[in-house]
Ligand code: ADP
């Protein structure tokens with residue numbers, strides 16, 4: 001009898017694929033190991049072993065696997081169960097989940113290019129013969145294909161070999177090239193600590209008289225130190241002493257000078273003494289901790305509803321401590337990479353080297369390392385902080401999940417599949433591990449609050465800011481009125497200008513929030529009305545002054561700003577609307593001596609870009625920080641006394657049933673950045689609609705009112721959490737075909753599922769990257785079985801795919817969060 005292996009390929013196949021294996025292989029292979037397999041005519045993939053069995057596939061003659069890549073599973077049983085849930089629930093394939101979940105260094109393919117790692121310090125003696133051959137070949141060639149590596153070592157399958165080389169850091173894969181970007185670190189020098197001692201120093205100077213050049217360097221260092229207390233860059237010392245790098249390097253090698261990098265120093269942490277590690281919770285925090293534990297005892301997820309700056313993080317710290325005391329691992333999920341750098345410093349104060357970080361800006365190499373540490377339950381990975389992808393790590397012993405800022409929509413992944421919501425997937429993960437989970441927020445999502453109110457979740461709350469710091473004083477500024485009375489300078493009301501001036505005079509910092517990047521979202525010709533549009537998408541192009549470009553925020557298309565209208569030729573171009581860049585520019589004119597920083601997608605592209613902006617603002621190297629929603633989330637700045645919201649209206653008017661909830665959350669969160677110490681913080685919200693109920697609720701901090709109203713509306717108009725939603729988006733380059741196929745799809749859905757189908761409708765942006773889009777919305781009453789409904793939809797999809805004229809039409813599912 002033959003043996004067979006079902007594998008999951010990292011591609012969107014509906015079914016597992018079966019290969020033939022020997023008996024020895026069957027004995028060795030365990031679920032969750034990687035195997036290299038041939039697929040199609042020429043391709044080789046890394047696949048995940050799923051099941052060994054003895055039933056030959058009926059539809060095709062199975063091929064043999066090429067190689068087993070692991071000695072032990074790199075993926076656990078629980079992970080596979082969780083991933084199956086993700087695939088099933090979010091209506092994608094297991095292959096797509098795996099592609100997203102595993103670090104790509106695990107998934108070499110025949111098309112992968114292998115490149116030399118120029119930054120690696122390779123010890124040739126450490127390499128095997130085959131490894132050395134590849135290493136040597138890459139000294140002469142810039143890249144090798146997998147097949148070329150095969151030829152070099154004269155072996156059929158080399159994925160395992162390349163895996164080892166990637167792991168050793170000797171080679172890189174093509175995809176990680178962009179991550180090789182390293183921030184240009186400034187190198188600094190100082191005198192080694194031992195020379196703090198005056199006698200030692202005297203000895204040194206004495207000794208150096210025999211080396212006049214080195215002596216000159218040390219003396220110059222003293223002169224620079226006398227001039228200022230700031231760190232001394234090597235370049236400056238070089239200039240001052242007129243010595244060569246070699247001389248300075250000699251001093252560093254002799255441990256007389258010490259070289260250091262500022263960025264590195266920031267990430268470094270000093271372990272706190274036992275005494276300062278201990279934080280006493282105040283009575284409100286303590287009560288919350290007890291309520292959370294009560295919920296855990298009942299086996300429920302718990303919602304922690306604590307106002308901004310109430311000290312939720314310290315409560316999490318206690319929960320993590322409990323978890324570690326039980327010898328278990330903890331996962332701390334954050335919605336945004338930008339938040340990890342502040343949090344990691346805080347947690348390392350308590351837990352030192354037990355904290356690891358995992359997110360997509362980490363290099364492939366680093367990610368593999370964290371993966372293995374978690375799998376091996378290493379000391380270093382007892383606590384993992386991460387953005388949503390850390391949910392897919394191979395925990396073997398998970399005891400606690402913290403989902404911080406649980407209301408954040410950035411927990412949802414929109415592209416590519418799996419289009420999952422990390423908070424909801426975390427709840428399922430915790431259930432599979434039988435571990436505790438706490439969801440925390442100052443402004444809980446309607447869904448989570450609903451779950452708490454219906455006892456599905458436990459509930460704990462902290463209604464007071466820590467240290468009895470007052471909630472910020474929030475005021476609305478009517479800019480309609482101000483505009484009429486000509487009391488605006490650019491986009492700043494007099495009230496806001498005055499408040500900024502006062503804050504700056506007190507030496508305090510200011511955050512300004514505008515939820516659009518770029519300079520102006522619309523460039524219009526005042527003669528003919530023509531608006532510069534993206535040729536690929538149904539949106540106007542945003543003007544970016546810094547590059548003097550018009551850019552599309554959907555597809556990245558860009559062109560130089562034209563001098564004259566492309567339609568009529570008049571030079572009468574005018575901007576409409578405004579983004580962060582314009583605010584920054586106006587600030588330059590209003591406050592010429594003030595340092596203004598900006599945090600948005602355009603300024604945070606590099607690996608350390610967030611950290612640089614955040615720490616520079618923390619260190620008060622800037623006075624004002626202008627930003628998009630990135631500045632609203634959970635950051636803890638001590639010296640910010642004023643938060644200004646440039647315009648609250650665009651958010652409120654967004655065509656989405658969650659727009660009001662989101663506006664409330666965003667405004668409350670950004671307001672929460674103000675006055676986190678003793679002095680009461682101030683918040684100014686500029687708006688054309690000061691009587692809007694959401695703005696009223698924000699200023700009076702009325703979460704409960706907001707919840708009641710929004711919940712009522714969702715009941716009235718049948719939206720989650722009262723029904724479940726699935727959105728199907730159809731995409732095609734051919735407008736007519738799209739419409740016809742969307743009608744077919746909606747019709748079939750109505751035939752099977754009845755009346756709860758809305759659409760097809762064009763979304764607000766109805767064309768993106770040359771694809772026309774149309775949405776069909778399915779509302780599923782809570783008493784209707786969800787899995788069954790999804791199966792019906794999938795069956796309709798099968799019939800749809802069988803219609804040859806619709807072949808080019810792509811279907812995208814979004815479940816719950818659309
Ligand atoms: P939140 O996460 O709820 O916004 P934080 O956890 O950031 O609030 O707490 C706000 C500030 O109060 C932080 O600077 C934190 O260090 C401080 N803090 C909170 N709880 C305590 C405590 N029990 N003892 C000392 N300081 C605390």
Ligand code: ZN
Nearest residue numbers: 525528565568
């Ligand atoms: Zn024109």
Ligand code: ZN
Nearest residue numbers: 534537552555
């Ligand atoms: Zn575009």
